[in-house]
Amino acid sequence: MNHLKSSAKSEVEENSLIEFHDEGFPLERRTKSKKVKKQQKIYGTPDVDVAVSDTCCSGCGALMHCTDPEIPGYLPSEKFKVLVEEDQLKKAICQRCYLINHHQKALNVTMSKEEYRAIVKRIKSEKALVLLIVDLLDLPDSIIPDLPELVGKNKHIVILGNKIDLLPGDAENYLQRIKRQLKAYCASMGISTSDNKDIHLISAKTGYGIENLITRLQSTWKYKGDVYLVGTANAGKSTLFNTLLESDYCKSRASDVIHKATISPWPGTTLNLLKFPIINPTPYRMFRRAERLKQASHMTEDDMNPEELKRIIQFSKQGYLVGHIGRTFQANQPSKKTLVEFDPDSLSFGEDLEEDVKKDPSSDSSTDAELTYNEIKDAHWFYDTPGIMKEHDVPSGGEERMKTFPPLVGQDFELQGQGCNTAITDIKISSAGWVAVTAAKGDQLLLRTHAPEAAGLCLRTPPLLPHVVNLKGQRINKTPAYKTRKPQALVDTGLSVKAAERLKVRKKN
Incomplete structure (x- = not known):
């Protein structure tokens, strides 16, 4: 594999997930006006008298039903009944998958x-x-x-x-x-x-x-x-x-x-x-x-x-x-199956539900591609398989989720520097990232961190990227942060060496 290019030839990336900070540097505070995101309304009602289907959501795999919005696979009863009657349920996705895909909104569903x-x-x-x-x-x-x-x-x-x-x-x-x-x-x-x-x-x-x-x-x-x-x-x-x-x-x-x-x-x-x-x-x-x-x-x-x-x-x-x-x-294959989705706004009262599900005249459900x-x-x-929820996780999302954020608890760490070009350890918060700490060789550090008691705060030794400080670029004006030098991307397969050079990427040897 080709080694990284020298710092002089590396380009500087402004929008990076890595930030470099100097302790004690005066920071000029800047305030930005917050944009209030409009809440996405969820229309439709459940119907506990309708039996659960044997059809799985093609987005998350849960069985489709209209009984309870907090159970995986839920569809509003108005939409669910129409899809069942039209024999289109197997092409649909549940309400949760639809809102995630189109409105970046996650519903509170439970799985023990x-x-x-x-x-x-x-x-x-x-x-x-x-x-x-x-x-x-x-x-x-x-x-x-x-x-x-x-x-x-x-x-x-x-x-x-x-x-x-x-x-x-x-x-x-x-x-x-x-x-x-x-x-x-x-x-x-x-x-x-x-x-x-x-x-x-x-x-x-x-x-x-x-x-x-x-x-x-x-x-x-x-x-x-x-x-x-x-x-x-x-x-x-x-x-x-x-x-x-x-x-x-x-x-x-x-x-x-x-x-x-x-x-x-x-x-x-x-x-x-x-x-x-x-x-x-x-x-x-x-x-x-x-x-x-x-x-x-x-x-x-x-x-x-x-x-x-x-x-x-x-x-x-x-x-x-x-x-x-x-x-x-x-x-x-001439074309892929049409995915029937629903619009929550179309489930408001007084709207004609029959107009919401329209068949493509050029396709017929009987001619859909199926595995023999x-x-x-x-x-x-x-x-x-479903994802195992981690014991230590950081709340994410909007204001409603942040209301459940637990109080912060202080924790002290004593560290000894190994040199300005080598990280001592990573201070890691589960699911939220980490801070790589560097200090002059022999220096004794006492760091105090604040995080929720069950947030999974720990030291990761050895650090994942011990020499990440080598990617530090120029200081960002009026901030304690630095830009990040980004080495050329490495392409695994699919390009010749000359093509990789023209596209300004490296080819894996």
Whole structure:
């Protein structure tokens, strides 16, 4: 892998998730007028007399019903009855998924730990592969501590460190260092692996590392059984599910039939088991896939479609690691199924509900693409399980959620400096990020932090990015903060070296 370019050649990124502060620097306070966001009204009424359907929401996997707004899969009775009568319920999404997608509003739905365990416990009795997805930004709190007891101690577990695209390269070979840290944290919680190839650093969003993951799964696990994706809430499970749905790991026609999972910034979006059928990696298919990957490694920007080229350029500006995911086998379907959604505003009283659901004259429900019996009778499935809510979490959202914010409790830490270019430790708050602390060698520091008593405040030693201070750029005028130097993005696959140079990104060796 190419080492990071020198600071003189690195560009400075103003909008970065990393901030550098000098203690004691006078700060000029600036006040900004707050914009009051209008509350999204929720119309419609429940009807407890209507039976729960056997149809799952295509966004979160919960059974659709109209009995209680606080139970996953709820639809207002006015809309629910119309969809059932028109036989359109299987194409719809629940009220919660709709508001998350279109209004960035999360409803208060509940799922007890007992309900969650009842869903995931089914893995114990099955011959299955478990993919543990871990949020690297929230190590070690994003690791499930009792995973072997939950899924069975005889299960093969592959560890996926997600969101690696958001961690900048603070030193040469930093990816190997992060992988070692991830392995050590998992081992301390009883999740050990003897083969380092079962630990992958990926970005479900940008596609980095996904092709290598698929190749590994198809060459080792092959077609032995089902695959379950597990992890804490908001670790990126739904994003990875959607990414693999459009890849060589899914049956070619399935991605045209199965809707994508709902993605949102709120934890616990996926409430039941979404699934897609895994493609059988026969020797012929593996050969065809290897040929495609070989050709992709020599692609130029002229060989890529405009949308994919735009995606790589966009992600290279937002993150540090980018990947390209292709399809070897694609079904020639004329069009995807129409997703029937609802508008909460249309459920106000006095509006004609029959006009709200309109059929596309060019399509007929009887001609919708469906997987045939022969395609799925012996299929193995890839499952996206619900997210385990972390014990220590920081309230997020609007004023209503912040009313439940607990009082702050002080906690003192004594640290000794190791040099101005090396972080001593990370002061980490679960799900909220961390502060890397540096000090002159030999200096004694006494730091007092304030956080909710159960917020998961802790020291992370060794720090995740011990040399992150090397990315400090110029000071931002009239503030104690500094700009961040952003190294060139690293592209995993899909571009030739010359194309990478022209796009101002680096190609992984």
